Amino acid sequence: MRPASTPLARRTLLGAALALPAIGSARAQAWPARPVTLIVPWPAGGSTDVSMRAMAEAAAKHLGQQVVVDNKPGAAGTLGGATMAATARPDGYTIAQMPISMFRLPYMQKTSFDPQKDFTYISNLTGYTFGVVVKKDSKFQTFKELIEAARAEPGKITYATPGAGTTLHITMEQIAAAAGVKWTQVPFKGGAETSAAVMGGHVSATADSTGWGPLVDAGELRLLCTWGGARTKKWPNVPTLTELGFPIVSDSPFGIAGPRNMNPVAVQKLDEAFRAAMQDKAVLDTLEKFDMAPRYMPTADYIKFVNETIAEQKVLIERLGLKTS
């Protein structure tokens, strides 16, 4: 088992060394002098990995140096960032994808990192498309009907999610709280099982990312709402939560960050490179295939967004009782 104190001490030392202005500027002129490692805390081949690889390739063109993707899956997508915080130098040559679990897990259990202090946030990039589906022969034609059924019989309406404590679970409970109804979560393992659960009639509805897409297109499932800021390109007839009267946008946005006290020149250059990547055609095509909407935010906006998200997650986790003492 890894003692928590050693990496912390090392990190502080590294931070102190880089705070010296002479070293900082010497590094800045040459940056980037060698390939940048991008830690992706998800297994290779998944939607996040494939889209990050496309962005890395596009950003590399802009930086004039390769961006090498390093998959470090584990701990609900936090192991990559945690490893970076504990071991990487803040020279800009190691950055990591920051999923929303980085801001959520610290409120659910003790973690080796503090999202507020241990990272230098660079830019936000994109998010996922979530939605609620029911079976084709379900009596619920609209999302309103589903909510009214939950109001009529509290707890009777069941919905499948890809896991407890996921954004899907949290948002469904946010909706229930806003509507003043009660429904029951049935957490499955990952997207495959949630589609099967609603197809087999085991739950009333499923809330998940677009794994249900092909079944919706085939008319086997009915899509009641999507959770983005605007209607989706693929299903333009389906209303958003905001349109339905719930001012909630839920897409688990993610961006990139480096270790704390990162070289500011590197931050700026990386932000520029990823901004360019988010306009690259290959990147946009890849995102579209996975129904991920671009949501670029420059450094200052992203930092503000992260702080808001951290505060928001704390409240949500406590409200749902997911916090360990």
Added chain:
Amino acid sequence: MDVFNSLWLGLGVAMQPMNLLFCFAGVFIGTLIGVLPGIGPVAAMSLLLPITFNITPEAAIIMLAGIYYGSMYGGSTTSILVNIPGEAASVITCLDGYQMARNGRAGPALGMAAIGSFIAGTLAVVGLMLLAPTLARVAVKFGPAEYFSLMVLGLTILVWLSQGSIIKALIMACLGVVLGLVGIDSITAMPRLTFDQMQLIDGLGLVPIVMGLFGIAEILNNLEQRLDREVFQARVEGLMPTKEDWKRSAGPIARGSVLGFFLGILPGGGAVISSFLSYAMEKRLSKTPERFGKGAIEGVAGPETANNAAAGAGFIPLLTLGIPPNVVMALLLGAFIVHGVQPGPLMMTQNPQLFWGVVASMYIGNVMLLVLNMPLIGLWVQLLKVPYKILFPMILLFCVIGAYSVSNQVFDVYLMLGFGILGWLMKKYGYEPAPLVLAFVLGPMLENNLRKSMILSQGDFMMFLERPISAVCLACAVLLLVSPLLPIFNKQRKQLATEES
């Protein structure tokens, strides 16, 4: 479109030189990674995925699918030769496969595994072709209650049939269940037994546990004994299965194909469950159950057939519903999407070329695998003649690489070594590792499905009895559990599970 026209169309696609080449590349890589312990199809497919971006979707999927079913062929090799299952589905093959190798019959064991795999693989493709849409619909009827009862039955059979002490088997199964609890609780998202260690949040890895308990423990155990060639000094008697082997294996292969095919359609662990259920079934049906665990070819033919049939059947929910039943299929789903194809009910009509091309390539791939694997058997058996002082460090090296490559975490390497020592101690005191591993896999599924059922029924246990499939499974389990109390059955059990000396 009728099936034969479609298949003809598919063959046209699969026989294109480029696609044939990628099919061969896939099954070849699959065989290799299947043979190397620890490095499984998931690792290989995710590494090769970016390479497929520049080829046609047909070639890409044909190759990736080839890696998967190819690895199922190769997976038995290390189980039989060195007692290291590369994955959970080959755990049960170790029991008799390795004993056959010790008896100098590694050749027939490998041969029968390959032939059984070929038959099962081909039958699974036929089933996929003819029954896919109907079966996918039936499979989704399996809800949490059905899964729970199936798991209960599975675990009961496991303990009932384990060799030696039933108490020791129960202790191991309980330990496996407890180890399976580590990580974030799947229902409430609360961390359990993680001791605030981030490495434990996702739970313990299966690969390090399996390689430790079987592989490392076997090496430690052998090191304790005199380092001459006592284990394999028996002469290798022929590489091909004998007439007697064929006679014994025909039934297990037929039953294993059917069992594996149907369990493979179900999401979650079909290959694992089918392999040990097949073993249990063969032992139960055998007239000479005392041979099991001592090198019975039925114990190799049945499970190896079943896990290959399950591997083939796993394509059904993916291709017809867009629902991947296991991790490998999830990866394949990603590959489809990258290439702009959404697997699902519409795929057969929107992309007939791709759908039938992939199906047809599986026929071809299975033939390629057989041709590729049969001559290799001689080569693999030669491996047993490598002196221990070279073989052992190599196995250790591959185990370390394998454990690391699955997760890219050094922690998993330590975990594997820890379980290696545990496995060695277990062997010394007569505890079997198989119940532990299978309980580790099934335990969390059992718990998760029980709790989901309870949520759905609002705490009413009658749910398990009201649903027919679930009720039948539970009834069988109860029968097995009370059977030791009834004198007739107890005699039979003792006969089935003879204490190993």
